[in-house]
Amino acid sequence: xxxxxxxELIPWQAAGSLPGEERTALAAHLAGCPACRTEFAQAVRxxxxxxxAFARLPEPxxxxxxxxxxxxxxxxxxxxxxxxxxxGLSIGLSVRGGKVPLTGELKIFGHRVPLFExxxxxx
Amino acid sequence: MADDRELLARVxxxxxxxxxxLYERYATRVFCYALTILRxxxxxxxxxxxxxxxxxxxxxxxxxxxxxxxxIFGVARNQxxxxxxxxxxxxxxxxxxxxxxxxxxxxxxxxRVRSALERLSxxxxxxxxxxxxxxxxxxxxxxxxGVPEGTVKSRMYHAKRALAxxxx
Ligand SMILES: [Zn+2]
Numbered sequence: 378x379x380x381x382x383x384x385e386l387i388p389w390q391a392a393g394s395l396p397g398e399e400r401t402a403l404a405a406h407l408a409g410c411p412a413c414r415t416e417f418a419q420a421v422r423x424x425x426x427x428x429x430a431f432a433r434l435p436e437p438x439x440x441x442x443x444x445x446x447x448x449x450x451x452x453x454x455x456x457x458x459x460x461x462x463x464x465g466l467s468i469g470l471s472v473r474g475g476k477v478p479l480t481g482e483l484k485i486f487g488h489r490v491p492l493f494e495x496x497x498x499x500x
Numbered sequence: 501m502a503d504d505r506e507l508l509a510r511v512x513x514x515x516x517x518x519x520x521x522l523y524e525r526y527a528t529r530v531f532c533y534a535l536t537i538l539r540x541x542x543x544x545x546x547x548x549x550x551x552x553x554x555x556x557x558x559x560x561x562x563x564x565x566x567x568x569x570x571x572i573f574g575v576a577r578n579q580x581x582x583x584x585x586x587x588x589x590x591x592x593x594x595x596x597x598x599x600x601x602x603x604x605x606x607x608x609x610x611x612r613v614r615s616a617l618e619r620l621s622x623x624x625x626x627x628x629x630x631x632x633x634x635x636x637x638x639x640x641x642x643x644x645x646g647v648p649e650g651t652v653k654s655r656m657y658h659a660k661r662a663l664a665x666x667x668x
Contacts, residue, residue, distance in 0.1 A: 384657065385653045385654075385656075385657050386653075387660075388631065388632075388656050388657070388660045389631065389637070389638055389653075389656070392631050392632050392635060393635060394631065394635055394636060394637040394638070395637075396637065396639075419664055419668075420660065423632075423660065423663055423664065423667065424632045426609075426613050426667070427613065427617070427628060427632045427633070427663075428632055428633055429610075429613070430610065430613045430614060430617060431532055431536075431629060431632070431633040432633075433610075434531075434532045434535055435531075435541065436527075436528045436531065437527055437528065437531040437544070437545045437548050438545065441527065441545045441548050441549055442520075442523060442527070444549050445523065445548070445549045445552045445553060446516070446519075446520075448549065448553045449516075449519065449552075449553055449556040449557075
């Protein structure tokens with residue numbers, strides 16, 4: 378194994394996903410090549426830092442689950458723009474005995490208007 | 501604790517509680533993956549929906565020849581690219597900042613990591629995400645991307661060099 382081949386494998390070894398045979402060959406190269414050892418140490422640090430960066434990415438809003446479940450049940454939520462009226466929308470959701478009731482209501486001028494209330498299985 | 505395969509089998513039978521658990525396991529990961537490709541929260545949330553609905557409808561077609569995660573990320577990638585094609589015909593723009601700053605100090609370093617990531621091409625960034633964050637092998641990533649293993653290795657090689665240049 379030459380240095381170029383080793384450097385192709387180093388990031389994968391640093392991420393812990395290199396298959397056994399290649400891992401052994403790379404280890405043999407690293408044992409005799411200080412430059413690639415430095416490269417490997419750098420890759421390990423890089424993996425750690427990038428994992429940290431990806432872990433700080435935001436999460437999808439809760440509303441995404443409501444939309445997903447509604448679509449799975451074949452409810453045409455797509456015609457409603459949930460995001461635009463979410464401030465006035467309250468959504469109740471719980472898991473009960475394997476069924477997931479999905480309810481939503483809209484507050485218009487202080488009045489609660491049921492938007493949808495579907496017990497699980499209403500497909 | 502049900503493993504991914506058990507959950508997916510129950511989802512194939514349209515068990516909504518299992519679907520909720522699978523969603524909890526994957527929504528954020530799919531969201532982050534979509535963000536690395538699309539760099540837009542709103543679009544990435546659409547990809548989560550599209551992906552999970554496709555999983556709900558297609559769970560029965562899962563062959564079991566790969567890990568469930570590999571399959572789901574493959575679905576997510578197809579959905580992200582389908583969305584990109586739809587967006588290309590519309591006018592919505594991507595390119596929001598990719599990563600939130602680290603509130604617990606080391607802000608400067610975190611900022612450099614963020615900008616280094618942003619300088620990668622989307623193709624390099626998704627390989628880096630799947631390899632470093634999801635821990636997938638280059639064989640699995642080649643499968644998700646539908647490209648030869650050598651291409652995945654080469655994208656990683658160049659991504660790593662570009663990252664090291666900025667972060668050295
Ligand atoms: Zn070497």
